[in-house]
Amino acid sequence: MTRIHDMGGRFGDGAIAGRSGGRVFEERWHARALALTLAAGALGHWNIDMSRHSRECLPPKDYQRFSYYEKWLAALADLLVRHGLVTCGELSDPERSPACPAHQKILRPAHVATVLGRGLTYTRPVSGAAKFANGAMVRTRRHTANPLVIGGHTRLPAYACGRRGRIVGCHGAQVLPDSNAHGLGEAPEWLYSVEFAAAELWGPDTENPDDTMVLDAFESYLEAV
């Protein structure tokens, strides 16, 4: 079963607001929320998949009412408590928290450009060849559920479950979010781009049968057909 973030294809959202763009940070606190999240992430207590899962685990009523960077902040607070770095009492009254010496991996301003500019790579070596060749027909697994952890993280969207598509690319073997989000190891798997005909995904709601949708799917999300 899926969570609130998995919204691809749903009806009801209406027109797209603010299409003309705008500033990078619409409010000063947006910049601060992004920076806090990245700086706290640099401490190394969690990975990007844990971060995404923390946002996905926001109660639906919070996910819906929070603006984008409010989701980030809430997810950050939840991660900090989950990983034992702060307590709920400290979140309600930060001034009462005792001053502590700097964390060993605290991000200093001199290192910011290097850390952000270096990035991380998600490609990993694996033994064994990719199971699917370009052009092969595959079917995605029937359920969006994480097979390792109940209510856990996965990157197979609900709209694409149990659908037939064609392999159109392979991106090497990469870290499997379903495992990495839960501290169960990187468990790298071959990652493919899979193309679906619009009608295969949307049936009677298909907008134009000539169109296609492509998503990236890990090997364990797929079976041969």
Added chain:
Amino acid sequence: MSEFDRHPGGRPPHSHLPPDPALRVMALETLLVRKGLIDPSALDEIADHYANRVGPRNGAIVVAKSWLDPSFRESLLRDATGTVSSLGFTGRQGEHIVAVENTPDIHNIVVCTLCSCYPWTLLGLPPAWYKSDAYRSRTIREPRSVLAEFGVNLLQSQKVRVWDSTAEVRYLVVPMRPDGTEGMTEDQLAGIIARDCMIGTALPRLPEPGQ
């Protein structure tokens, strides 16, 4: 109930922060500084990095080069990650890049239905609309209706291909070079390649005469 949905006292930790978002950020920053987890001057650097140093000009340079240099274009379509890193465009949310080219037969458009994945190193941070529920939910099912809202007119011959960024691969749309740009320099070409052209929600437009 999943273990992620069980909280002491029945309240998720974030509900202990103040209700106003700006105050919530300040409270969290104050706490993390006291705990020795954050250096506030690093926060200024991070904000400056994304406000001023990384942005869609990077992607526009990549596209302009691909219009001018067939061997660069070939390299970009074959190995975008390596090709853009040779220009110095590396970093967070740009670790694995794939360039997808618009043609008279195909119009590409990028979305992240599950969150807000976006090629930061080439386009900067995503605009608010890219992260909106409406864009995330609708683009994957009704891309033509979304494109019409953005004022994009497709050719009769064009099919639409929607890319949902569901892993760590980030997609850059390479728009078609418009007529009337013959003789323009790389810099001039980069000037007509707006951010949205590289998401797929706009087409490059020549400047109005006199501009």
